[in-house]
Amino acid sequence: MKKYLLLVFGVWIVIVALKGDDETKFRIPKNWPNPVYDFNKNRLNKDKILLGRALFYDPVLSADSTISCTSCHLQYTAFTHVDHTLSHGINGKIGTRNAPALTNMAWGKLFMWDGAINHLDMQPLAPISHPDEMGSSIDSVLLRLRRSSIYPSLFYRAFKDSAVTGEHFLKAISQFMLTIVSSNAKYDQVMRNEKGIAFTSQEANGYRLFRAHCASCHKEPLFTTNDFRNNGLSVDTTLNDFGRIKITHNPKDSLCFKVPSLRNIEFSYPYMHDGRFATLQQVINHYTTGIQHSATLSPLLDKPILLTADEKVDLVAFMLTLTDKEFLFNRAYSFPKEIFMSAPKE
């Protein structure tokens, strides 16, 4: 009988060990909508997140090992490339669009300024392959990972399989990107009624103006609807970028670009798909006096937004409450020293 019990206990241990898999739970911030990403198809686990984080910081993804994801998506600047209007790639090449800030990607539906990418998993393929970005291909990246001294064992730890496949590579990067969540700005603390936290009167007035004039597209709490809109920018004739129409071939989508989130906007300058505005004041002036009318202009911008000089200052004050210092300096998102420092040189 004792033997039998022992056997049952042993089987139970094995089942628990197999099932447990160190699953990491994805925490949805209070009062936020459900994520778009289907976690059932890619269950979070700390080893997979760590693998994805290593890949995010590794220039091995580019043809000449000079450019990593973080080259254009730097944590301290809200995972974008400040001071550069257009993205930079290998051999000093310049792209045609402003690198977007990365945040709250679990709630993203379509990615890129024109929505060319239909799933977070598939997003890394674009910069890896683009000749003006990383200029490589998934096949050559995987070949290099297979030959590396660190990756086969990281893949094994994450997926219980040392084979470096495209599926596992992409799912691991997704895992890291999914964990990049910004939900602890002053704005969030005010919304959660945290003790001792309140908007200043200036911020409160800015919030009121924001809700009246901006929130239909920059919808709380994500500060975007993830839709595509023509926000009245004139066409830059050096780029001739008409946005989403390139993907849908639908004339209604001409000049439509994705509505970006405003989270951490203080640090994600310059603004717009081509980085044409360096400051938030310029952005606000565009919306008050710079709108170009055209057939596809968002109807919400048809009537001019009128703001006094003081109101503009208040609006900026509110936008600064979207800065999330915990996010910007979260060690869990930063360069994974423990992996690269302990690895023998190749």
Place this chain on the structure above:
Amino acid sequence: MYRLLTVTFLSFICAGDTCAQYVVPIQFRNTWNYQPIELEKSIYHNQDTDSVSITNLKYYISGLALLHNGHEVYAEPNSVHLIDARIPKSTTIFLSLPKDVLYDKVSFNLGIDSVTNVSGAMGGDLDPTKGMYWTWQSGYINYKLEGKSNVCKTRNNEFHFHLGGYGYPFGSIQKIVLNLERTDSITIKADIATFVKQIDLVNQNNVMIPGDDALKLSRLAASIFSIQK
């Protein structure tokens, strides 16, 4: 209790004999008229133009099913296959059927359905390393034909057809239903000559984005499949 025993008993019998599976091979024969396609080596002649050689030929077959009197009697689970002319083994699919299933038609899709197209990273034949996934815009390439012809005034006289697109109104997946004469093994011929001869290679030699052209050519590509008697 007795019923349970009976079910258990029957299921054992089932596993052992009467319900045993049998295997039907479905071979895809890529031809130029009646000859099997040989990549790179052979030069084929177009009736009105000149020479054509094929350097790459790959396509997705999905949703394989068998029909009897118009009704589906078998659907292959997780049915996705990448047929690659460079990999002979990839051109035959083995279906494991329950015994005694009768069928007179085979149906399948040329391409990948829209749900799969928006489902993120997948493995096996759907792994994005198979050269059948677009990187600049998400989506599978359903049908890829590349080659050379002296009528193409392009770099190295190359032509490229990467046909795909899943979103409205450019959904390019094609359903194909073929009547069977024999059912113990199925050979499906895909005649590349029929496809190439209907394209004006002088003027149309690069289609690599979803859209009207890809849609028209996808329909043309679907029309070249027939049962080899």
